Amino acid sequence: VNERVAAGGLLRAIPPMSELLVHPAVVQLAARTSYEYARERLRAAVDELRVELARGTVELGTGDLLDSILSRLACAPRRANLRRVVNATGVVLHTNLGRAPLSQRAVEAVARIAASYSNLEYDVEAGRRGSRDVHGEDLLCEVLGCEAAVVANNNAAAVMLVLNTLASGGEVPVSRGELVEIGGGFRIPEVLERSGCRLREVGTTNRTRISDYERAIGPDTRALLRVHPSNYRIIGFTGRPTRAELVALGRRTNLPVVEDLGSGCLVPLGAVGILDEPLCGDVVADGVDLVTFSGDKLLGGPQAGIVAGRRALVEAVRRNPLMRALRVDKMVYAALEATLLSYIEGRADEEVPAIRMLRLSAAVIEERATRLASSVDGRAGLRATVVRGSSVAGAGSAPASELETVLLAVAADWGGAERLASRLRDTDPPVIGRVEHDRVMLDLRTVEPADDGTVADALIRARPGD
Numbered sequence: 001v002n003e004r005v006a007a008g009g010l011l012r013a014i015p016p017m018s019e020l021l022v023h024p025a026v027v028q029l030a031a032r033t034s035y036e037y038a039r040e041r042l043r044a045a046v047d048e049l050r051v052e053l054a055r056g057t058v059e060l061g062t063g064d065l066l067d068s069i070l071s072r073l074a075c076a077p078r079r080a081n082l083r084r085v086v087n088a089t090g091v092v093l094h095t096n097l098g099r100a101p102l103s104q105r106a107v108e109a110v111a112r113i114a115a116s117y118s119n120l121e122y123d124v125e126a127g128r129r130g131s132r133d134v135h136g137e138d139l140l141c142e143v144l145g146c147e148a149a150v151v152a153n154n155n156a157a158a159v160m161l162v163l164n165t166l167a168s169g170g171e172v173p174v175s176r177g178e179l180v181e182i183g184g185g186f187r188i189p190e191v192l193e194r195s196g197c198r199l200r201e202v203g204t205t206n207r208t209r210i211s212d213y214e215r216a217i218g219p220d221t222r223a224l225l226r227v228h229p230s231n232y233r234i235i236g237f238t239g240r241p242t243r244a245e246l247v248a249l250g251r252r253t254n255l256p257v258v259e260d261l262g263s264g265c266l267v268p269l270g271a272v273g274i275l276d277e278p279l280c281g282d283v284v285a286d287g288v289d290l291v292t293f294s295g296d297k298l299l300g301g302p303q304a305g306i307v308a309g310r311r312a313l314v315e316a317v318r319r320n321p322l323m324r325a326l327r328v329d330k331m332v333y334a335a336l337e338a339t340l341l342s343y344i345e346g347r348a349d350e351e352v353p354a355i356r357m358l359r360l361s362a363a364v365i366e367e368r369a370t371r372l373a374s375s376v377d378g379r380a381g382l383r384a385t386v387v388r389g390s391s392v393a394g395a396g397s398a399p400a401s402e403l404e405t406v407l408l409a410v411a412a413d414w415g416g417a418e419r420l421a422s423r424l425r426d427t428d429p430p431v432i433g434r435v436e437h438d439r440v441m442l443d444l445r446t447v448e449p450a451d452d453g454t455v456a457d458a459l460i461r462a463r464p465g466d
């Protein structure tokens with residue numbers, strides 16, 4: 001009780017921001033950088049001190065407070081801003097947590113290529129300058145059965161490149177049911193506009209017919225676009241033309257058919273309950289002229305946008321000057337090619353973490369969750385049990401599919417679930433869970449087994465003062 005009073009007194013004795021901001025050390029920092037930067041650093045230093053005082057992890061007299069703040073301010077930021085976290089949310093492709101973790105094989109390829117010179121833009125055989133936009137192409141053709149492919153920075157870039165290349169200055173009909181917003185600012189109407197094309201809306205929100213596209217085609221039409229509805233579903237009285245109908249219309253009218261697949265699923269995942277994702281290879285086989293999809297969604301590779309399909313169209317995309325601005329780094333090629341090799345060798349289930357996690361059975365997760373629950377239950381003020389729940393693919397992939405899982409459900413006698421979740425985020429590496437029914441729910445589907453111990457440690461150390 002005494003300590004708390006003391007801590008409370010110290011907290012109240014922290015000088016106000018108005019006073020700190022005019023201290024010569026702060027004024028100097030502001031002159032060297034900017035006022036805003038100095039104010040932010042100061043605020044962070046004060047916040048850090050507050051947290052430590054409240055936890056009782058520092059012992060100071062009221063006279064030491066200013067010095068403590070100034071010395072925190074003087075320390076340069078001590079660690080990189082981008083850090084590893086443990087994803088215990090059960091969202092396999094968590095966009096906020098960096099989407100797909102890379103395979104060991106991809107990580108090794110990145111390290112090898114990044115630390116050395118490479119043939120990034122060099123033709124080793126001929127001994128002269130080569131093209132960089134061809135990396136990944138052979139493997140993509142092998143996996144997808146397409147004529148050609150090129151890699152851009154992400155799928156948003158891939159869609160822009162394709163539309164700008166094929167349809168700039170012209171019109172593109174899109175079904176009203178597919179004018180989606182993916183999140184993070186990707187909205188089909190705006191992407192079309194920024195690509196220099198005019199959107200021609202066809203059909204209605206819930207039903208669009210092939211005749212709607214047919215009627216919309218005119219002298220300015222440059223391409224037909226089909227978009228994966230990604231993160232939402234229209235159910236009930238609905239309809240849209242089949243892919244085959246759209247392809248046939250494209251052939252008849254001499255217009256390229258483009259499909260933005262979003263997720264880019266390469267192997268059937270029906271067995272784990274993901275039924276509504278078309279396979280990229282099937283879409284190419286159906287005759288769509290160009291498909292685009294992400295590298296870090298269901299493919300389980302690095303952030304990238306893949307454009308695949310007919311040779312002449314892919315070549316046109318390559319020649320687009322925008323390609324220079326939207327191209328990828330050598331590390332991305334290295335990671336993507338290594339990931340594709342896992343698929344080609346039929347080893348994606350074991351080697352690609354996203355696929356491996358999606359395929360984990362509830363029974364295997366239950367075994368790990370039960371072991372973890374018994375190792376923390378009754379310790380450090382915790383009650384831990386296991387409960388049934390569901391995981392999701394995430395990143396707009398298969399929003400209607402839920403994967404059966406078993407959650408570790410934890411409550412603490414020293415604080416509510418939000419407080420426990422926040423303390424878990426405060427550990428290093430932060431452990432990210434979710435709060436449901438007044439408990440912290442941790443889904444081990446998205447935790448590497450090697451990190452089960454990290455999660456247990458974080459739980460045990462979560463109690464303030466421990």
Ligand SMILES: *Cc1c(COP(=O)(O)O)cnc(C)c1O
Nearest residue numbers: 154155156182228230262294396
């Ligand atoms: C995710 C998604 C995008 C954007 O892909 P990024 O790789 O995040 O740029 C575009 N279209 C669809 C249909 C998507 O699902």
